[in-house]
């Protein structure tokens with residue numbers, strides 16, 4: 143359909159472009175707050191037949207537990223049907239079909255596409271080859287915007303506000319896409335950041351520059367200790383992303399660099415909560431699970447409500 147050749151077509155194109163969920167940098171403060179409000183409505187009532195007759199495709203070119211299953215649960219609880227794959231080797235990708243052709247094919251079948259891909263920029267590229275809304279479920283080490291929505295929702299629920307949060311991000315700040323998206327999203331809310339990482343895994347320069355440009359307070363250190371924990375509201379632990387290292391000797395150097403134990407939380411602020419996008423490997427000891435400050439499993443549950451909100455927003459479904 144020659145959409146770009148008419149004013150009507152151009153308008154449709156603009157609307158369609160706005161209906162992608164690719165990067166936090168595409169969102170305004172109002173977008174974020176209104177999605178969080180919708181998520182709260184879905185938490186109160188997760189089962190609503192708002193997507194009857196719709197088809198949601200989940201294309202996962204990289205492994206996932208939470209993101210894929212929570213998107214699929216969100217679609218199911220809203221009455222949509224789900225198609226897709228979690229193993230690209232079982233698709234024609236393994237015969238050499240390109241991402242462009244895969245997206246164009248799936249666009250023939252689905253009303254919205256949720257995609258995780260190992261290449262940075264893959265979701266943006268997908269959105270440029272189809273008019274079907276694309277939701278980025280993680281692109282390489284770049285962005286994980288739907289994770290950010292559930293992170294924000296978790297912060298809001300546990301702290302009662304998103305404003306003036308003191309947040310400490312610990313671990314793999316170089317390859318961890320969730321921290322990249324979260325820094326951008328919190329920039330609307332006057333945060334104070336502490337970045338704790340080994341030198342090899344520092345927060346990338348682009349995000350440190352982002353903080354400077356937006357007058358966001360941040361500091362960096364390598365040491366992870368109780369002093370760092372006791373000053374903060376949110377302790378955001380991350381996994382060292384083995385799959386992103388090109389030199390596994392470097393991974394071996396840093397793989398067990400930090401581990402949070404329950405005793406380290408003894409003198410933390412009463413409102414402190416431990417978040418982690420999960421999966422964890424060694425960075426949170428199992429005894430932390432017994433602490434009232436551990437919030438990572440509820441955080442993952444919040445993914446259901448925020449992803450219900452995101453899918454509905456992409457399909458222009460009014461709540």
Ligand code: CP
Pocket residue numbers: 205206207208209210280289419420421
């Ligand atoms: N947090 C997250 O993205 O988890 P999965 O890799 O299991 O989807």
